[in-house]
Amino acid sequence: MQEVELGGVAGPFDEKPMSQWRSSPIGVIPKKDGNLSRDKNTLAKSGASSDTRRVPLKAIDSEVDRLIKLSVATNTRGAYELALRSLRQFQEEYQLDTCEQAITRKMTDLKSSDHEHEICRECCHGNMCNNKGCGDDAYRSCDDHFKVGRLKSGVYTISPDDVNTFDVYCDMENGDGGWIVLQRRFNGLVLFNRSFAEYENGFGELYGEFWIGLKKMHILAHSSRKVKFNLQALNGTWLPLEYNSFYISNASQQYTLHVSNHTNGFCAESFEYNNGKVFSTYDRDSRGCAASRFGGFWYNGCTYLNINGHFGLLNDESGVIEHRFYSGYVNFQKTIMMIQ
Known part of the structure; x- marks a missing residue:
């Protein structure tokens, strides 16, 4: 003893x-x-x-x-x-x-x-040593972390189902709970014009610019979630875009997008225009949009919202923009796509 x-x-x-x-x-x-x-x-x-x-x-x-x-x-x-x-x-x-x-x-x-x-x-x-606590495998989402008092944005470990456990970046400072960030850009240091395999597996760093990956995205959003875009214009104004229903199909259906129920920002067509479309990249691009828009996305013909486009290219449909024929281009210097 x-x-x-x-x-x-x-x-x-x-x-x-x-x-x-x-x-x-x-x-x-x-x-x-x-x-x-x-x-x-x-x-x-x-x-x-x-x-x-x-x-x-x-x-x-x-x-x-x-x-x-x-x-x-x-x-x-x-x-x-x-x-x-x-x-x-x-x-x-x-x-x-x-x-x-x-x-x-x-x-x-x-x-x-x-x-x-x-x-x-x-x-x-x-x-x-970090934000990971005991029993992190029980936290299904960023919002679960938020509900137990973890209010600082950063990298947290979640287990969205009984099989998968991985790190995600959680945005905790929107005033409405914790959000899992799927995409983030703010300095143009990470190239987004990449192959389908790279978009599938994800790229970048969670504390920097990144795309979480279609595989993880399907795990996180195989059933309906809220999706929110925080888009910062060149003048510093943050422009929101939100929908109450977002999910994507599995790999066999090329991660088809399902989005509806627009609740805030721009107009419903900004992202709903892409509804029902498969994910495309320059090496899997039946419409030619991925090549012309310089990034992977769910292209229709092609897209009004181009968050994965050529960073820093202004007033051009290939840039990081929202484009409306009747109002011209809105150029973005920062983009965040997240779900809850």
């Missing part, structure tokens, strides 16, 4: 009856009566021995085990954080130096077990 030294404390935990254990988050801290006080004067008055005794960590270990297993069962890291806070409280009251070591050891033991995939993936000194 592993033990820690408590100067001036008489008796191990399991020698005290339950009535002598006070309530605490970890439930294993004995009451501070005369025999358990760290004050030598009090010990002398009570007649208790001031000899150093060793207190086993068995009770702490079992409680940490319970709390961590609870975090797995509830798919939150709250229980893990509770265990850490409890150990720190114990450390402060009884001047221990094994707080973080104890919980880190327990986390290490559990991570090496058969349940590794259920435990926090990244830990450092008892704290999460």
Whole structure:
């Protein structure tokens, strides 16, 4: 049994009856009566021995085990954080130096077990190294992360179904929950005129410009989702475009687009014009639109909205634009496509 030294404390935990254990988050801290006080004067008055005794960590270990297993069962890291806070409280009251070591050891033991995939993936000194929390495999979307208080945009891990787990960029700062970003452009450093295979698998970096990939897009939106475009014009104005229904078919149907129920921005035809069309790139382009518009998209004949076009090309249908015959071009310097 592993033990820690408590100067001036008489008796191990399991020698005290339950009535002598006070309530605490970890439930294993004995009451501070005369025999358990760290004050030598009090010990002398009570007649208790001031000899150093060793207190086993068995009770702490079992409680940490319970709390961590609870975090797995509830798919939150709250229980893990509770265990850490409890150990720190114990450390402060009884001047221990094994707080973080104890919980880190327990986390290490559990991570090496058969349940590794259920435990926090990244830990450092008892704290999460990044936005990934315990039980991240239970978060189906960015909105799930948002609902538990993760309000900062960034890269999070989600498991949209029982098979797939991967990182996505979550936009948390729109004021209406968390959104999974499918496409983002803002500096033109990533080339978007790419092959079908590249559009299928995705390219770029989640913290930079990127296309998430049609395979992941189908996993995320094989059934109806809301889709939103945030499009920044050259004058800095953000122009929204939103639809309440968006999903895409699988690879055998060349990721056919299904979009409807326009709710905000431009007009419904901006993106609904592309409804029912397969995804095309320069090497799989029956209409010739991918080649002329410099990027992959769901082309009809060809498109009003060209978010994957030639970055920086102004007032041209091949640029990053929204084009209406009656109103001309709207050039964009930043584009974000996301779903919820």
